[in-house]
Amino acid sequence: MKATTRLSRAAALAAVLALAPATGALAAGDAEQGRIKAETCLGCHGIPNYTNAHPTYKVPKLGGQHAEYLVAALKAYKAGQRGHETMHANAASLSEQDMADIAAYFANAE
Amino acid sequence: MNKAIAAIALLAAASLPLSAQAGGDAAAGKAKSAPCAACHGADGNSAIPINPTLAGQHADYLVRALQEYKSGVRQNPIMAGMAAPLSEQDMEDIAAYFAAQDGLRTPVER
Numbered sequence: 643m644k645a646t647t648r649l650s651r652a653a654a655l656a657a658v659l660a661l662a663p664a665t666g667a668l669a670a671g672d673a674e675q676g677r678i679k680a681e682t683c684l685g686c687h688g689i690p691n692y693t694n695a696h697p698t699y700k701v702p703k704l705g706g707q708h709a710e711y712l713v714a715a716l717k718a719y720k721a722g723q724r725g726h727e728t729m730h731a732n733a734a735s736l737s738e739q740d741m742a743d744i745a746a747y748f749a750n751a752e
Numbered sequence: 753m754n755k756a757i758a759a760i761a762l763l764a765a766a767s768l769p770l771s772a773q774a775g776g777d778a779a780a781g782k783a784k785s786a787p788c789a790a791c792h793g794a795d796g797n798s799a800i801p802i803n804p805t806l807a808g809q810h811a812d813y814l815v816r817a818l819q820e821y822k823s824g825v826r827q828n829p830i831m832a833g834m835a836a837p838l839s840e841q842d843m844e845d846i847a848a849y850f851a852a853q854d855g856l857r858t859p860v861e862r
Contacts, residue, residue, distance in 0.1 A: 681861075690858045691810075700810035705857035710801035725825045751859030 670739065671709055676747030679740055682732060683748075704748040712745035713738075775841075776811055776848025785846050787834060796850040807855025814847035815840075 686692050686701045694701050704712065718724045719733035736744070785796075788806070792798045796807030806814060820826035821835035838846070 684859065684861045688859055688861045697816070699812040699816045702813045703809055703856040703858050705859040706808075707805055707856060708798065708801040708803070711798075711804040714802060715804075723827055725820070748859065752857065 671742035671746030673743070673746040673750055676743035676745065677751075680744050680747050683744065687748075705751040707748055709742070709745035709749040712748055713741045716741045716744070776815075776844035776846075776851075778845070778848040778852045781845035781847065781849030784842055785849050788846065788850075791830075792850075795853045795855070797853070797855050805855050806850040807853035809851060809856050811844070811847040811851035814850060815843045818843040818847070 683704070686694075687704050692701050693699070715724070716733045716736060719726060719729040720736065722730055724730075733741075788796070791800060791803045792806050796805060796809070798805045817826065818835045818838060821828060821831040822838065824832065835843075
C-alpha cells in the first residue's frame with residue numbers, strides 16, 4: 643500500500659517535471675519584445691490574404707493562435723520537420739526565447 | 753423571420769467566396785469535421801493550447817496542412833491518422849467549414 647502511494651507520488655512528480663520546462667518557456671514569453679521580433683513575420687503574416695508564391699496558398703493567420711502551438715510550429719520548422727524553405731530559414735536563427743516572445747505577441751495580436 | 757433571412761444572407765455571403773476558392777462545401781464540412789472537434793473545438797476554436805485554433809484560418813492553408821499530414825511531409829502521428837482517410841473533397845469541405853468560423857485574424861502592424 644505504502645509502496646503504491648510512493649510510486650504514484652513519484653509518477654505525479656515525474657509528470658510535473660516533464661511539463662515544467664514547456665510551461666516555463668511559455669510563461670517567459672514577452673509580447674512586447676515579441677512585437678519587435680515579429681517584424682519579419684509581419685512582412686507576410688501581417689498582410690491580409692498574402693499568398694505564398696510556391697506552393698500557392700495563403701499564409702496562415704496567426705493572430706489569436708495559441709502560443710504553445712506557435713512555439714511548437716517554429717521548433718518544427720527550425721528542425722526541418724515541416725517542409726517550408728522560407729519558414730525553415732526564418733526559424734533557424736531564433737532562440738527559444740525569441741520563439742516564446744513572438745508566440746506571446748501573436749497569441750494576443752489584433 | 754428577419755433573423756432567418758439575415759442568417760441565410762450571411763451564410764451565403766460567407767460561403768460563396770470560399771466555395772469559389774477551394775471548391776469546399778462548408779455545410780458538408782461541418783458534418784465531416786465531427787472527429788476534429790475533440791481536439792480543435794467544435795467550431796475550430798481549440799481549448800487545448802498545443803492544438804492550433806482552426807476557426808477563421810484560410811481554407812487553402814488548412815487543405816495544404818491536411819495534404820501534408822496525409823503525405824507525411826508534415827509529421828504528426830495523430831494528424832496522419834486523421835488525414836489518411838480524407839479525400840481532396842473532404843479536405844476542402846472541412847477547410848471551408850473552419851474558415852467560415854469566427855476566430856483567427858491577421859494582425860495589423862503598428
